[in-house]
Amino acid sequence: MTIKEKVFWHDTVEMPRDSVLNDLPPKVDMAVIGAGFPGLAAAYQMAKRGVSVAVLEAETIGWGASSRNGGMVLTGLKLDAETVEKKYGSDLTRQLFEDSIASIKTVEQIVSQEQIHCGFMRTGHLLLANKPGHVASLTHEAEWLAKHFNVETRIILRGDLQGEIGSDIYYGGLVDETSAGLNPAQYVIGLAGAAKRAGTGLYPHARLVQVEKTGGGYKLRTQRGELVASQILVTTGGYTDAATPQLRRRIIPIGSYIIATQPLPQDLAHQLIPNNRMVFDYRHFLNYFRLSPDYRMVFGGRAAFFPETKSTIRSSADILRRQMVHVFPQLKDVEVEYAWGGTLDFSFDQMPHAGQLDGIYYTLGFAGHGVALGTHLGMRMADAILNGTVRELPYNAYSFPTAPLGLYNGRPWFLPLIGLWHRILDLIY
Numbered sequence: 187m188t189i190k191e192k193v194f195w196h197d198t199v200e201m202p203r204d205s206v207l208n209d210l211p212p213k214v215d216m217a218v219i220g221a222g223f224p225g226l227a228a229a230y231q232m233a234k235r236g237v238s239v240a241v242l243e244a245e246t247i248g249w250g251a252s253s254r255n256g257g258m259v260l261t262g263l264k265l266d267a268e269t270v271e272k273k274y275g276s277d278l279t280r281q282l283f284e285d286s287i288a289s290i291k292t293v294e295q296i297v298s299q300e301q302i303h304c305g306f307m308r309t310g311h312l313l314l315a316n317k318p319g320h321v322a323s324l325t326h327e328a329e330w331l332a333k334h335f336n337v338e339t340r341i342i343l344r345g346d347l348q349g350e351i352g353s354d355i356y357y358g359g360l361v362d363e364t365s366a367g368l369n370p371a372q373y374v375i376g377l378a379g380a381a382k383r384a385g386t387g388l389y390p391h392a393r394l395v396q397v398e399k400t401g402g403g404y405k406l407r408t409q410r411g412e413l414v415a416s417q418i419l420v421t422t423g424g425y426t427d428a429a430t431p432q433l434r435r436r437i438i439p440i441g442s443y444i445i446a447t448q449p450l451p452q453d454l455a456h457q458l459i460p461n462n463r464m465v466f467d468y469r470h471f472l473n474y475f476r477l478s479p480d481y482r483m484v485f486g487g488r489a490a491f492f493p494e495t496k497s498t499i500r501s502s503a504d505i506l507r508r509q510m511v512h513v514f515p516q517l518k519d520v521e522v523e524y525a526w527g528g529t530l531d532f533s534f535d536q537m538p539h540a541g542q543l544d545g546i547y548y549t550l551g552f553a554g555h556g557v558a559l560g561t562h563l564g565m566r567m568a569d570a571i572l573n574g575t576v577r578e579l580p581y582n583a584y585s586f587p588t589a590p591l592g593l594y595n596g597r598p599w600f601l602p603l604i605g606l607w608h609r610i611l612d613l614i615y
């Protein structure tokens with residue numbers, strides 16, 4: 187079977203073709219840049235509150251990471267709670283982690299209210315220990331979450347892992363039942379539909395090229411014309427470009443890659459991930475995997491650090507296949523049908539950020555945790571902008587760093603070094 191170099195999820199929903207493009211409106215209250223989860227959620231919320239909104243998207247609606255990801259609707263942040271607490275204190279950490287739990291509910295509510303058919307299911311997540319030492323760290327994290335946030339997670343010891351995963355390479359795991367799974371392409375297209383019904387104008391193939399401050403707002407030049415907006419919210423994720431150089435300098439675009447096998451026999455699929463969890467491991471160069479509703483193994487990882495090109499997708503497909511068979515030798519004769527990549531938005535402190543810079547609002551830096559949090563923060567940001575409370579958001583309480591000494595202008599020359607550093611960390615810890 188030849189591998190299709192395309193996103194499996196895109197074959198499960200009618201992705202927009204946009205053969206007829208609506209003209210841009212001359213003037214709006216709010217221009218949202220980027221049509222992924224945070225942008226569409228913010229537009230949805232603002233339109234419901236009577237604001238005139240235009241979403242400007244460089245490609246097609248949902249084109250970026252939002253339709254290419256693993257569909258894991260996860261609690262928590264990229265960094266573990268204790269690391270965040272050491273850096274930012276317990277009060278802020280509590281707010282951030284409570285918000286991450288609330289974010290699952292936000293997705294659940296939108297899916298139910300807007301009747302988005304995307305297979306949302308509270309199947310929970312399973313975080314796996316690759317080394318014996320990781321089990322102690324997971325146990326510590328579980329105790330810490332219970333003590334500080336009253337969050338119940340469950341530690342699974344090695345001898346009991348067969349009830350959670352049909353692989354014997356791991357040393358234990360942590361189960362969090364709050365997390366969920368969904369089909370990200372169906373979800374982002376459904377969210378776009380909800381935003382449109384609420385009154386938002388969606389404008390694909392309208393890449394923002396330049397922003398010019400005017401008396402009462404901004405003149406926006408796009409690849410297909412100009413418009414005036416009183417305010418701008420930038421949600422361009424890992425694809426943030428030269429149109430907003432002050433934000434581009436703060437975001438590191440990092441590639442992540444996924445393969446999907448042909449559909450597996452149902453009993454084999456149940457043996458591999460019996461409780462249908464969203465699964466990921468504890469390494470820096472992590473693997474994440476889950477079953478699709480039609481019982482494919484959807485297996486991802488940071489096989490290459492560079493954003494997706496034909497060549498990185500091809501080489502990642504080989505690497506990911508080998509990693510998948512290492513985890514699940516039962517899949518050694520199973521064909522891989524799809525391979526694709528997408529770009530993550532990492533900030534320099536690996537934290538999500540929302541605030542205002544040079545007058546422009548932004549929500550960025552989801553670092554592989556943007557399905558739930560991207561949606562939730564999009565909604566919160568919309569309310570905060572309209573209520574004038576952006577400064578009070580917890581995501582605005584810490585600085586949004588860029589590289590020291592101005593060593594970064596948006597071209598991530600240091601990605602091979604980060605890759606090497608992560609490999610060293612994985613060897614040590």
Ligand SMILES: Cc1cc2nc3c(=O)[nH]c(=O)nc-3n(C[C@H](O)[C@H](O)[C@H](O)COP(=O)(O)OP(=O)(O)OC[C@H]3O[C@@H](n4cnc5c(N)ncnc54)[C@H](O)[C@@H]3O)c2cc1C
Pocket residue numbers: 219220221222223224225242243244245248249250251252253254255256257258259260392393394395421422423424425426427429441442443444486527528529530531550552553554555556557558559560
């Ligand atoms: C392979 C992969 C797997 C992942 N798995 C998970 C997961 O399982 N769970 C999870 O929570 N998160 C996951 N993530 C992360 C998650 O997908 C993102 O955090 C989330 O989609 C970010 O949404 P966003 O709208 O900020 O960015 P995107 O969805 O990337 O959207 C940004 C959009 O901005 C547009 N844009 C850029 N510049 C301009 C411009 N100048 N003008 C107009 N438009 C512009 C782009 O075309 C793009 O469509 C994964 C990401 C990847 C890549």
